[in-house]
Amino acid sequence: xxxxxxxxxxxxxxxxxxxxxxxxxxxxxxxxxxxxxxxxxxxxxxxxxxxxxxxxxxxxxxxxxxxxxxxxxxxxxxxxxxxxxxxxxxxxxxx
Amino acid sequence: xxxxxxxxxxxxxxxxxxxxxxxxxxxxxxxxxxxxxxxxxxxxxxxxxxxxxxxxxxxxxxxxxxxxxxxxxxxxxxxxxxxxxxxxxxxxxxxxxxxxxxxxxxxxxxxxxxxxxxxxxxxxxxxxxxxxxxxxxxxxxxxxxxxxxxxxxxxxxxxxxxxxxxxxxxxxxxxxxxxxxxxxxxxxxxxxxxxxxxxxxxx
Numbered sequence: 001x002x003x004x005x006x007x008x009x010x011x012x013x014x015x016x017x018x019x020x021x022x023x024x025x026x027x028x029x030x031x032x033x034x035x036x037x038x039x040x041x042x043x044x045x046x047x048x049x050x051x052x053x054x055x056x057x058x059x060x061x062x063x064x065x066x067x068x069x070x071x072x073x074x075x076x077x078x079x080x081x082x083x084x085x086x087x088x089x090x091x092x093x094x095x
Numbered sequence: 096x097x098x099x100x101x102x103x104x105x106x107x108x109x110x111x112x113x114x115x116x117x118x119x120x121x122x123x124x125x126x127x128x129x130x131x132x133x134x135x136x137x138x139x140x141x142x143x144x145x146x147x148x149x150x151x152x153x154x155x156x157x158x159x160x161x162x163x164x165x166x167x168x169x170x171x172x173x174x175x176x177x178x179x180x181x182x183x184x185x186x187x188x189x190x191x192x193x194x195x196x197x198x199x200x201x202x203x204x205x206x207x208x209x210x211x212x213x214x215x216x217x218x219x220x221x222x223x224x225x226x227x228x229x230x231x232x233x234x235x236x237x238x239x240x241x242x243x244x245x246x247x248x249x250x251x252x253x254x255x256x257x258x259x260x261x262x263x264x265x266x267x268x269x270x271x272x273x274x275x276x277x278x279x280x281x282x283x284x285x286x287x288x289x290x291x292x293x294x295x296x297x298x
Contacts, residue, residue, distance in 0.1 A: 014196075016120075017205065043196065046193075069205055
């Protein structure tokens with residue numbers, strides 16, 4: 001497998017455990033260099049979070065397990081990057 | 096991730112898990128309320144049992160202790176059972192609502208475990224606090240042979256009960272961040288009122 005380096009996930013999660021706890025649990029996963037969680041919608045019991053994980057040789061299954069263990073449901077994988085070089089989305093004329 | 100397996104590390108791991116479950120469910124606040132409320136019940140119930148025995152002129156300490164322990168067990172079982180049923184119903188409903196909102200089965204997750212831990216902790220506190228508090232009040236009666244007279248043991252038990260009530264009041268005062276003394280006096284007065292009302296029972 002080819003060195004998964006970035007994952008951007010759309011996750012629906014309960015308000016507790018908070019994103020402060022979740023971000024630290026995810027940061028402790030092997031291979032993870034950094035995590036960012038941002039909330040873009042909040043409800044009475046749940047919130048929608050964009051979780052960005054970067055690192056080296058990330059294992060998607062382990063990261064998904066940690067999110068699910070904390071009550072989160074992954075709705076979609078919005079962006080992935082792998083390989084020797086981290087490549088950002090390139091803006092094209094169609095964008 | 097923590098992969099250490101020594102008994103100490105496992106214990107620390109368990110303690111951290113319980114702390115995390117407390118943060119998720121907030122059971123600490125409920126357990127604290129149950130501790131104060133049910134210990135208060137335990138002490139006042141035992142004041143009633145002792146006043147009943149004293150006014151009925153029961154002079155056999157063994158009989159008073161047997162009645163006291165039976166009463167303590169009953170209020171302990173009542174606290175445990177009642178809290179378990181009420182708490183598991185309430186937590187089950189909350190988890191089901193959360194599962195509906197997140198369209199996920201949360202039973203096997205940290206949230207499900209936190210919910211089950213909350214039920215166990217609150218039930219244990221609800222059951223053990225009235226049992227232990229009433230046993231403390233009853234303790235001087237077990238020392239009747241050493242004290243020489245059951246009348247002294249009765250008086251000592253009432254003193255212990257009032258001290259326990261004052262202590263509970265101070266605990267509540269500390270929780271509320273207000274005067275420890277004011278709360279202590281309020282709970283102690285409840286014990287004195289219970290004793291006074293028992294004295295009104297026609298013999």
